[in-house]
Amino acid sequence: MPKRGIQTVRDLRRSSRSTLLRRLYFDGPTSRQQLGHATGLSAGSISNVIGELIADGLVEEAGTVESDGGRPRIMLRVRPDFGYLVGVDVGETQVRVALFDLARTELAAVDQPLSDHGHDVDHVVRLILSGLARVLAQTGTDQADVLGVGIGVPGIVEQREPAGDCQGIVVHGPTVGWDAVPLGRLLRTGTDLPLHVDNGAKTLGQAEMWFGAGRGASHAVVALFGSGVGACVIANGVPFRGATSSAGEWGHTKVHVGGRLCRCGARGCLEAYIGAEALVERWGRAASDAVSGSVSGASGSTVSSVSSADEKAGLAALLAAADQDPAAAELLGEAAEYLGAAIADLINLFNPERVIIGGWAGLLLGPRLLPAVREAATAYALSFPRAQTSIDLGLLGPDAVTLGAATLPLARFLESGGVVPTGVESVPAPR
Numbered sequence: 001m002p003k004r005g006i007q008t009v010r011d012l013r014r015s016s017r018s019t020l021l022r023r024l025y026f027d028g029p030t031s032r033q034q035l036g037h038a039t040g041l042s043a044g045s046i047s048n049v050i051g052e053l054i055a056d057g058l059v060e061e062a063g064t065v066e067s068d069g070g071r072p073r074i075m076l077r078v079r080p081d082f083g084y085l086v087g088v089d090v091g092e093t094q095v096r097v098a099l100f101d102l103a104r105t106e107l108a109a110v111d112q113p114l115s116d117h118g119h120d121v122d123h124v125v126r127l128i129l130s131g132l133a134r135v136l137a138q139t140g141t142d143q144a145d146v147l148g149v150g151i152g153v154p155g156i157v158e159q160r161e162p163a164g165d166c167q168g169i170v171v172h173g174p175t176v177g178w179d180a181v182p183l184g185r186l187l188r189t190g191t192d193l194p195l196h197v198d199n200g201a202k203t204l205g206q207a208e209m210w211f212g213a214g215r216g217a218s219h220a221v222v223a224l225f226g227s228g229v230g231a232c233v234i235a236n237g238v239p240f241r242g243a244t245s246s247a248g249e250w251g252h253t254k255v256h257v258g259g260r261l262c263r264c265g266a267r268g269c270l271e272a273y274i275g276a277e278a279l280v281e282r283w284g285r286a287a288s289d290a291v292s293g294s295v296s297g298a299s300g301s302t303v304s305s306v307s308s309a310d311e312k313a314g315l316a317a318l319l320a321a322a323d324q325d326p327a328a329a330e331l332l333g334e335a336a337e338y339l340g341a342a343i344a345d346l347i348n349l350f351n352p353e354r355v356i357i358g359g360w361a362g363l364l365l366g367p368r369l370l371p372a373v374r375e376a377a378t379a380y381a382l383s384f385p386r387a388q389t390s391i392d393l394g395l396l397g398p399d400a401v402t403l404g405a406a407t408l409p410l411a412r413f414l415e416s417g418g419v420v421p422t423g424v425e426s427v428p429a430p431r
Contacts (some may be wrong), residue, residue: 007064007195012419013049013137013417014236014416015417016041016045016049016417017052017053017417017418018416018417018418019039019041020035020039020041020046020049020050020053021053021058021059021078021138021205021414021417022414023038024053024059024076024078025078025102025414028062028075028076028077028208029075029077029080030064030075030076030077031064031065031074031075031076031225031230032046032073032074032076033067033073033337034049035050035076043220046243046277048072050076050406051110053418056372056376056418057079058078058079058082058083058418059076059077059078059282060076060079061074061239062075062077062101063075063253068400070140070191071395073226076308078102078250079206080101080102080103080105081101081102082102082113083102083143083145083146083147083413083420084101084107084145084146084147085100085101085102085146085147085150085406085409085410086100086132086135086146086147086149086150086193086406086409087100087149087152087203087401087402087403087404087405087406088096088131088132088150088151088152088202088402088405089152089200089203089399089401089402089405089406090119090124090128090151090152090154090212091154091200091226091401092112092154092226092227092228092259092277092311093113093114093132093152093156093227093311093312094109094112094113094114095111095112095114095124095127095128096109096110096131096399096402097109097111097112097127097128097131097132097134097135097402098110098135098402098403099109099135099136099138099139099141099146100403100406102401102410103119103267104211104329104406106399106403107135107139107141108134108135108138108139109135109137109399109402110131110134112127112130112131114127114390115329118176118177119154119173119176119177121178121181121183121186121346121391122211124185125183125186125190127186128187129187129190129191132149132191132193138206139223139386142247143193146193147194147196147410147412147413147414147420148193148194148196148371148408148409148410148413148421149191149194149195149196149199149243149409150196150197150202150203150404150405150407150408150409151187151191151195151196151200151349151401151405152198152199152200152203152401152402152405152409153171153173153183153197153198153200154173154175154176154178154200154201154228154413155172155173155174155175155176155178155199155352156171156172156245156246156249156334157169157170157197157198157245158170158171158172158173158244158245158300159179159201159245160282161416166184166187166188166194166195166196166197167182167184167185167188168180168182168184169183169185169197169323170183171183171197172182174216174263174264174265175227175263175264183197186195188369190289194409194412194421196405196409196412196419197408198405198408199230199232199248200224200401200405201228201230201231201232201248201416202225202239202241202248203231203248203377203401203404203407203408204222204224204232204359204394204400204401204404204407205220205222205224205231205232205233205234205239205248206232206239206404206406206408206411207396207401207403207404207407207409208222208356208358208394208395208396208400208404209222209234209237209399210407211396211403212356212394212396212400213236213354213356213392213393213394213395213396214354214356217352217353217354218234218236218351218353219234219235219236219350219351219352219354220234220235220352220353220354220355220359221233221234221249221253221343221346221350221354221355221357222234222351222354222356222394223343223355223357223358223359223362224248224358224359224401225274225275225276225339225357225358225361225362226275226276226359226360226361227265227275227276227277227311227361228251228271228275228277228427229250229251229270229271229275230248230249230250230251230285230296231248231249231251231346232248232252233247233248233346233350233352233357233383234352235350237250248380250270250342250346251269251270251271251275252264252266252269252270252271253269253270253336253342253345253424254266254268254269254270254334255268255270255273255341256267257275257340258359259272259273260272260273260278262276263277272333272337273334274335274342275340276311276312276314276315276360277311278315279315279318279331279332279335280310280311280315280318282331283327283328283331284314303333306398306414311361312360315361315364315365316364317337318331318332318351319332319364319368322323322368332365332368332369335365335374336372336373337370337372337376339369339373340372340373340375340376340377340378340379340380341376341380342372342380343373343376343377343381343391344357344376344377344378344379344380344386345380347377347381347382347386347389348381348382348385348397351385351388351389352389353389353390353395354390354391354393355387355389355390355392356392356394356418357370357373357391357392357393357394358394358400359394359401359415360392361392362393362394362400363397363398363400366367366393370391370392370393373391376417377389377391409421
């Protein structure tokens with residue numbers, strides 16, 4: 001057995017495969033010469049490893065480009081149809097399941113409303129498994145070609161014994177009534193595919209850092225702004241998880257001691273002031289019957305309560321009313337200040353290069369609120385770190401959590417150098 005800390009030839013080959021595969025995936029199409037400049041690997045190593053990847057069917061030639069005085073350079077890329085990824089977003093009103101190829105093209109998607117069952121665990125598990133079966137059937141995809149299933153969930157994801165086995169994945173989600181839910185074990189009864197589970201905000205963060213507004217940054221915070229509020233903190237290019245993987249519960253930081261009651265059971269949480277559920281409920285009390293049938297203009301009739309299924313319609317109506325309804329405008333102004341002040345806290349604590357606002361509610365309200373949010377962040381943050389931080393909207397759209405979930409098995413695949421999972425090799429999201 002090799003001693004710890006000593007790399008074998010096999011280790012070195014796997015590391016070279018992983019390095020080249022990641023470069024091809026994120027920067028391709030690219031040439032062998034460009035790979036050499038980018039990785040520092042020798043021409044011989046690159047030739048050998050690329051030859052292996054082509055023989056494995058994972059890499060293919062993608063045309064040629066002229067070179068300076070020499071033969072045309074052959075461009076290489078990862079084959080999009082080598083394998084497939086499934087992303088699952090256990091959201092606030094629905095479970096979304098999507099199938100992607102390795103080029104991140106969405107091949108099929110199923111949106112399944114939670115309806116009256118809410119986040120009943122057994123119901124959510126049934127929706128995940130049925131959605132998985134449907135996207136595979138719609139595309140005629142063989143299970144053997146699926147590299148893994150990534151699942152973004154509301155709450156804290158814990159890995160219990162046995163380590164590395166998805167059956168040890170437990171989810172703590174107080175806002176949806178989940179208390180130590182053995183999600184991995186429940187899902188394993190219905191599929192043998194490799195499973196990866198992580199918090200939804202963290203999956204959004206990984207997607208935006210890899211493919212969206214965070215690309216190229218080493219230090220960032222990606223905020224998920226939906227019915228609730230969460231964040232993914234990126235430090236030195238890696239998500240910061242904390243001691244028990246619960247870091248990033250930004251929505252439950254306190255902005256008003258003894259303030260409004262939050263869904264988590266505490267008072268004064270940020271989520272209770274800027275989450276979509278809280279905004280629609282507060283506007284319903286103050287100003288307009290925007291959801292239950294007669295959206296008002298300047299008059300502003302009221303709604304006494306709002307279900308989670310009505311949040312998108314309610315938030316859109318709140319936004320539409322803000323130009324004429326003083327109560328709506330005042331509520332959005334207050335939300336922008338709370339959000340800006342909370343972002344100032346992130347800037348002071350983590351010193352990010354970028355703060356990125358995503359999630360369906362963040363992208364819906366962002367175009368109107370962003371100038372005021374930036375102004376409030378400037379007023380509340382320390383001036384030097386604030387001057388180094390940009391605050392922008394995410395680029396991947398309202399369904400980015402689904403894509404982010406699919407990056408969980410993708411990350412495992414790239415890290416392994418393109419090893420195809422076999423049997424029931426099932427792992428949690430990397431810590």
